[in-house]
Amino acid sequence: MANQPGLEKVCIIGSGNWGSTIAKIIGNNVMKLDNLDKQVTMWVYEELIEGRKLTEIINTEHENVKYLPGIRLPANVKAVPDILDAARDASTLVFVTPHQFIGGLCKSLKGNIRPDCKAISLVKGVHFDTAEITLISDLISQELGIQVCTLSGANIASEIAREEFSETTIGFKDAKNGELFKQLFHTPYFRVNLVQDVHGVELCGALKNIVAIAAGLIDGMGLGSNTKAAVIRIGLMEMKLFAEAFLDGVCDKTFFDSCGVGDIMTTCYGGRNRRVAEAFAKTGKSFDELEKEMLNGQKLQGTITSFEVHQFLSARNRCHEFPLFDRVYKICYEGLPVKDIIAEF
Amino acid sequence: MANQPGLEKVCIIGSGNWGSTIAKIIGNNVMKLDNLDKQVTMWVYEELIEGRKLTEIINTEHENVKYLPGIRLPANVKAVPDILDAARDASTLVFVTPHQFIGGLCKSLKGNIRPDCKAISLVKGVHFDTAEITLISDLISQELGIQVCTLSGANIASEIAREEFSETTIGFKDAKNGELFKQLFHTPYFRVNLVQDVHGVELCGALKNIVAIAAGLIDGMGLGSNTKAAVIRIGLMEMKLFAEAFLDGVCDKTFFDSCGVGDIMTTCYGGRNRRVAEAFAKTGKSFDELEKEMLNGQKLQGTITSFEVHQFLSARNRCHEFPLFDRVYKICYEGLPVKDIIAEF
Numbered sequence: 001m002a003n004q005p006g007l008e009k010v011c012i013i014g015s016g017n018w019g020s021t022i023a024k025i026i027g028n029n030v031m032k033l034d035n036l037d038k039q040v041t042m043w044v045y046e047e048l049i050e051g052r053k054l055t056e057i058i059n060t061e062h063e064n065v066k067y068l069p070g071i072r073l074p075a076n077v078k079a080v081p082d083i084l085d086a087a088r089d090a091s092t093l094v095f096v097t098p099h100q101f102i103g104g105l106c107k108s109l110k111g112n113i114r115p116d117c118k119a120i121s122l123v124k125g126v127h128f129d130t131a132e133i134t135l136i137s138d139l140i141s142q143e144l145g146i147q148v149c150t151l152s153g154a155n156i157a158s159e160i161a162r163e164e165f166s167e168t169t170i171g172f173k174d175a176k177n178g179e180l181f182k183q184l185f186h187t188p189y190f191r192v193n194l195v196q197d198v199h200g201v202e203l204c205g206a207l208k209n210i211v212a213i214a215a216g217l218i219d220g221m222g223l224g225s226n227t228k229a230a231v232i233r234i235g236l237m238e239m240k241l242f243a244e245a246f247l248d249g250v251c252d253k254t255f256f257d258s259c260g261v262g263d264i265m266t267t268c269y270g271g272r273n274r275r276v277a278e279a280f281a282k283t284g285k286s287f288d289e290l291e292k293e294m295l296n297g298q299k300l301q302g303t304i305t306s307f308e309v310h311q312f313l314s315a316r317n318r319c320h321e322f323p324l325f326d327r328v329y330k331i332c333y334e335g336l337p338v339k340d341i342i343a344e345f
Numbered sequence: 346m347a348n349q350p351g352l353e354k355v356c357i358i359g360s361g362n363w364g365s366t367i368a369k370i371i372g373n374n375v376m377k378l379d380n381l382d383k384q385v386t387m388w389v390y391e392e393l394i395e396g397r398k399l400t401e402i403i404n405t406e407h408e409n410v411k412y413l414p415g416i417r418l419p420a421n422v423k424a425v426p427d428i429l430d431a432a433r434d435a436s437t438l439v440f441v442t443p444h445q446f447i448g449g450l451c452k453s454l455k456g457n458i459r460p461d462c463k464a465i466s467l468v469k470g471v472h473f474d475t476a477e478i479t480l481i482s483d484l485i486s487q488e489l490g491i492q493v494c495t496l497s498g499a500n501i502a503s504e505i506a507r508e509e510f511s512e513t514t515i516g517f518k519d520a521k522n523g524e525l526f527k528q529l530f531h532t533p534y535f536r537v538n539l540v541q542d543v544h545g546v547e548l549c550g551a552l553k554n555i556v557a558i559a560a561g562l563i564d565g566m567g568l569g570s571n572t573k574a575a576v577i578r579i580g581l582m583e584m585k586l587f588a589e590a591f592l593d594g595v596c597d598k599t600f601f602d603s604c605g606v607g608d609i610m611t612t613c614y615g616g617r618n619r620r621v622a623e624a625f626a627k628t629g630k631s632f633d634e635l636e637k638e639m640l641n642g643q644k645l646q647g648t649i650t651s652f653e654v655h656q657f658l659s660a661r662n663r664c665h666e667f668p669l670f671d672r673v674y675k676i677c678y679e680g681l682p683v684k685d686i687i688a689e690f
Contacts, residue, residue, distance in 0.1 A: 154574040165687040166571035167578070188689040191575065225611045226511035229499040230536065233512070233607040240601075252597055256585075261606055262578040266570045269614055342510040344533040 009037035010184065011090035013105060014097035015044040015058070015079065018122060018157040020068035022096055025160075026184050027074030033183055043086035044079045045101075055079040071161045083108050091116050092180065095140060099125025102136055106143035113144060118177050120149040120170070124301075126206035128308035130315035133246060135202050147174055149181050150198050152205040153258035154266045160190055167191035169259035171201030173249070193257050199247040200254035204239060208267045209302035210309065211235030213277040213328050215268035217341050220281025227342065231324065232268045234345060236261060238322045242309075245318075273302035281338045303332045354382035355529065356435035358450060359442035360389040360403070360424065363467060363502040365413035367441055370505075371529050372419030378528055388431035389424045390446075400424040416506045428453050436461050437525065440485060444470030447481055451488035458489060463522050465494040465515070469646075471551035473653035475660035478591060480547050492519055494526050495543050497550040498603035499611045505535055512536035514604035516546030518594070538602050544592040545599035549584060553609050554647035555654065556580030557618035558673050562686050564619065565626025572687065576669065577613045579690060581606060583667045587654075590663075618647035626683045648677045 010030065012023050023042050030036040044055045049066055058064055058079035062072055080086035083105055087093060091114050095102065102123060119140055127134040137148040153168030160166060170185065170192055172178030178194045186192040195201060214235055218228045236255060243250040254260055268274055276290050283290075287303050310329040313319045319326045323345055330336035355375060357368050368387050375381040389400045394411055403409055403424035407417055425431035428450060432438060436459050440447065447468060464485055472479040486493040498513030505511060515530065515537055517523030523539045531537040540546060559580055563573045581600060588595040599605055613619055621635050628635075632648050655674040658664045664671045668690055675681035 154571045154578075156569065156571055159569045159571055164569050164572055165575060166569075167575040191690055224501065224504045224509050224511075225615045226499045226501055226504055226607075227509055229607045229610040230510060230512040230603065232610060233499075233601075233603060236606065237601065252601075255601070256578075256582065256597075258575065258578060261581065262571075262574045265574040265577060265610060270570045345536055 007037040008035055008091045008180065009089050010040045010092045010094060011087045012040060012042040012077075012094045012096060013083070013087070014095065014101075014122075015042050015054075015064060016067045016097070019096040020064040020071070020073065021157040021161040022094060022122065022185070023077045024071060024073055025187055025190060026094065027077040029184055029187065031074070031076065036183075037089075038076050040074075040077045041080050041086040041090065042077050043083050044081055045097075046081040053081070055081045068157075068161055084112050087113055090114065091118070092184070093117060093119040093146075094122065094184075095119060095136070096122040099123050099136055102139055103143075106140055109144060113146070117144070118147045118149070118180075119144070120151055120181050121202070122151045124205055126203060126305075128305070128312040130311050133203075133312065135199060137198055137202055147177055148198065149173070149177055150202040151181070151185065152201050152263065154262035155258075163189045165189045165191075167193060167258040167262065169193050169195055169201050169254070169257040169262075171195055171198040171254065171259075173198050195251060195254045195257055197249055197251045197254045200243045200250040201257075201259045203243050203247060203250075204254065204259040204263060206301075206305055207239040207242060207309070207325075208235075208264050209273045209300075210306045210325055210328050211239065211264060212267045212271055212273035213300075213302040213306065213332065214324055214341055216274035216277025216279075217281045217328075217331065217338050219274065220278040221338060223342075228268075231342065232264060234324050235268075236264050238324050239264075242322065242325075245321075273300055276300055277302070287332060302328075306332055352382040353380055353436045353525065354434050355385045355437045355439060356432045357385060357387040357422075357439045357441060358428070358432070359440065359446075359467075360387050360399075360409060361412045361442070364441040365409040365416070365418065366502040366506040367439060367467065367530070368422045369413075369416060369418055370532055370535060371439070372422040374529055374532065376419070376421065381528075382434075383421050385419075385422045386425050386431040386435065387422050388428050389426055390442075391426040398426070400426045413502070413506055429457050432458055435459065436463070437529070438462060438464040438491075439467065439529075440464060440481070441467040444468050444481055447484055448488075451485055454489060458491070462489070463492045463494070463525075464489070465496055465526050466547070467496045469550055471548060471650075473650070473657040475656050478548075478657065480544060482543055482547055492522055493543065494518070494522055495547040496526070496530065497546050497608065499607035500603075508534045510534045510536075512538060512603045512607065514538050514540055514546050514599070514602040514607075516540055516543040516599065516604075518543050540596060540599045540602055542594055542596045542599045545588045545595040546602075546604045548588050548592060548595075549599065549604040549608060551646075551650055552584040552587060552654070552670075553580075553612045554618045554645075555651045555670055555673050556584065556609060557612045557616055558622040558645075558647040558651065558677065559669055559686055560613035561619035561622025561624075562626045562673075562676065562683050565623040566683060568687075573613075576687065577609060579669050580613075581609050583669050584609075587667065587670075590666075618645055621645055622647070632677060647673075651677055
């Protein structure tokens with residue numbers, strides 16, 4: 001299909017579980033939208049599957065057999081192994097890779113994208129150190145000189161791929177971009193809400209994991225449902241306070257949305273951060289041990305984030321304003337007794 | 346102990362499970378507060394327990410053996426069987442009875458209370474009909490001509506009586522009254538947050554039960570955690586929209602507080618409305634049958650409230666603005682299939 005001038009054209013950068021799920025949605029949506037080019041490119045990190053190239057499998061069988069098996073991808077989604085080929089004609093970039101890829105991809109793309117390009121980041125991986133908060137959306141924006149929206153919510157790729165109902169939040173700065181991305185992502189089973197807050201949406205996805213550790217500790221101590229609700233709610237309010245204190249353009253509505261209250265519920269009533277923290281409170285084993293036993297040695301996001309956030313707050317003498325975050329850090333790293341998670345607030 | 350002039354003096358009106366729990370907290374708190382009379386009266390609906398008067402048992406053994414057995418009440422809480430005796434010297438009335446008692450109690454109290462009296466209502470029982478919303482706080486306020494605060498949150502009396510950590514929300518109009526009630530109720534294990542919104546706080550306690558029905562239906566269909574989070578979040582937003590549309594002085598903060606997001610979590614992840622709705626979706630039995638089987642014939646609050654709210658909205662042609670409330674009503678009363686709870690929003 002030739003590129004049609006004057007139309008928006010989408011390139012999805014990433015083709016894992018989440019990227020492929022999104023490719024299904026966007027591929028279907030562009031077919032119904034007059035302002036969109038019907039062909040969607042998807043950058044695929046090329047690999048061989050039983051001797052065949054993954055791009056070739058996707059383009060002939062319309063299935064990502066490695067990362068989203070059993071789900072048919074629309075035929076108008078074209079897998080492309082070269083990032084410059086994939087993005088060349090695109091006006092709209094959808095970043096959905098592991099965060100480690102972003103730096104390299106942006107270096108390749110710089111100077112090689114359409115001047116009217118805009119992007120959305122679905123990438124997880126806010127980084128905090130003593131000096132600053134590094135948001136993926138800002139990295140992309142600064143490197144490529146374009147506006148970047150964010151998407152986060154109570155979403156599990158495999159459920160959405162099976163068309164189970166859920167919702168998500170898109171944070172935008174410019175309303176026109178927000179509307180465009182809503183057109184691309186919204187379906188009856190994947191409800192998109194818009195908030196004019198790029199940074200708050202992205203930050204929620206990182207900070208929620210600290211709250212999930214707290215919720216798991218409550219579960220592990222066998223405390224009641226109201227204690228747990230209180231701790232989760234206090235955590236949500238610390239997320240909000242943190243975002244308002246250190247980022248620009250954060251709004252209340254973000255925390256009422258799927259990326260806020262929605263995601264905090266699924267993360268704190270299910271999810272692996274909660275589960276491992278529950279085991280920590282029950283068994284007294286270290287997080288290192290539990291990560292080996294329960295996660296094949298993968299690291300928990302919640303403990304890492306609590307460490308980074310502690311560094312960041314500590315450098316500013318502001319830990320005391322975030323007592324729940326502070327206690328999670330101290331329980332994970334300084335031997336504070338688990339029961340102190342609910343010492344007086 | 347004689348009444349000391351110039352001090353605030355508390356009368357607790359009600360002595361059930363919740364009233365007795367609150368009596369324990371207030372009785373302890375007044376002992377530490379300079380501006381409070383040390384004696385607290387508690388109006389008790391007199392009954393005989395194995396031949397002894399309940400008031401006499403409470404005043405000698407300092408335990409409400411019928412409604413809160415095993416919990417010691419402070420000795421400065423005096424049980425009084427006559428409402429006028431109980432309230433005569435009080436500047437501060439704490440209403441914590443079943444809602445059916447409020448009309449009669451207010452009639453008795455009218456003209457027989459201190460001129461500087463104010464009250465707080467912990468009573469559940471908002472009533473909706475085609476014409477209006479009747480809030481208990483308004484009933485008390487209008488009947489007695491005094492300001493009335495409200496208290497609601499993720500609270501279970503027995504857990505608070507055992508001093509398990511939880512939090513609650515007090516809605517006030519006049520900041521001075523809000524602060525007074527915070528002094529009376531706040532403890533390290535029962536954290537009180539203040540919001541300047543009397544009506545919103547009270548309404549949350551009623552509308553949450555509709556959302557709990559929806560959450561139970563999702564559980565009954567075996568759907569995923571993100572679908573459930575989406576439905577609960579949409580429900581919370583309909584609660585907020587409803588309060589803003591039909592009541593005065595409602596604020597955002599209320600829905601972030603314990604009475605809002607806190608209570609909706611405990612109600613939708615635990616609680617009997619959720620549980621019976623889950624059984625409804627699983628078994629196809631009627632709510633009438635399930636109430637008989639699971640609740641000894643007691644009526645579910647969520648189904649009744651959804652009926653009343655439907656009447657109220659229907660009379661104003663505004664059902665379509667509240668699709669989740671509307672579907673809960675139609676599933677409970679008009680045979681709409683359960684799966685339609687997540688038809689497109």
